[in-house]
Amino acid sequence: MIEVHLGDITRLQVDVIVNAANQHLQGGGGVDGAIHRAAGPGLLEACRKIGGCPVGEVRATPAFSIPVKRIYHTVGPVWRGGNLGEPELLASCYRQCLALARRENVHSIAFPAISCGVYDYPPEQAVEIAVEQVQQHLDRDCEPQRIVFCCFDEAMAELYRQQLEAYVRR
Ligand code: APR
Numbered sequence: 001m002i003e004v005h006l007g008d009i010t011r012l013q014v015d016v017i018v019n020a021a022n023q024h025l026q027g028g029g030g031v032d033g034a035i036h037r038a039a040g041p042g043l044l045e046a047c048r049k050i051g052g053c054p055v056g057e058v059r060a061t062p063a064f065s066i067p068v069k070r071i072y073h074t075v076g077p078v079w080r081g082g083n084l085g086e087p088e089l090l091a092s093c094y095r096q097c098l099a100l101a102r103r104e105n106v107h108s109i110a111f112p113a114i115s116c117g118v119y120d121y122p123p124e125q126a127v128e129i130a131v132e133q134v135q136q137h138l139d140r141d142c143e144p145q146r147i148v149f150c151c152f153d154e155a156m157a158e159l160y161r162q163q164l165e166a167y168v169r170r
Contacts, residue, residue: 002134002147004160005110009150010038010066014108016144017066018097020115021073023052025059031112031152035071039064047073056092058100070104072097076115079122087129090115094133101144108146113156123159131163 019035025047027036046061053059058074077089101109115121151157
């Protein structure tokens with residue numbers, strides 16, 4: 001089941017929330033800032049111990065004060081025009097998070113719109129990749145059985161709804 005949710009990802013009742021982090025895993029603004037504020041200082045310490053994460057990959061931590069089981073920190077690409085591997089790197093973020101969720105027996109996971117804020121990825125193109133990767137995963141596998149696209153504004157939520165409908169009609 002795929003859901004589109006409008007609101008703050010730190011308030012969702014799921015097993016895992018995904019963070020749109022940076023390569024240093026040292027916190028930042030946007031959804032990263034919101035997650036660190038809600039989780040508390042233990043999260044920054046756990047991230048520092050991991051040391052960093054390459055673009056397109058994922059690292060997991062406990063969730064500290066956020067009532068989910070784990071936080072997956074993935075690093076989306078900075079949009080530089082689209083010819084520097086951005087689509088493949090963004091797809092890799094979703095694939096790696098879903099593969100890790102599968103290995104960790106996660107039943108529900110929520111994604112923010114990775115790279116669509118500070119990293120400037122054109123939302124329509126990012127949403128197309130996000131939906132495609134999630135649908136492809138669910139075509140092969142039934143877990144995680146609940147996948148949530150968590151959007152911070154209605155315009156982004158509408159893009160996901162349209163893309164999900166378009167994918168089903170293909
Ligand atoms: N819940 C859900 N979504 C949120 C939240 C929140 N609390 N806060 C922001 N967002 C949305 C933004 O509106 C945007 O659509 O998350 C999307 C991703 O935006 P960013 O957080 O800016 O992430 P990204 O573009 O991947 O940039 C990552 O930002 O703060 C830094 O450390 C982070 O350097 C990294 C960069």
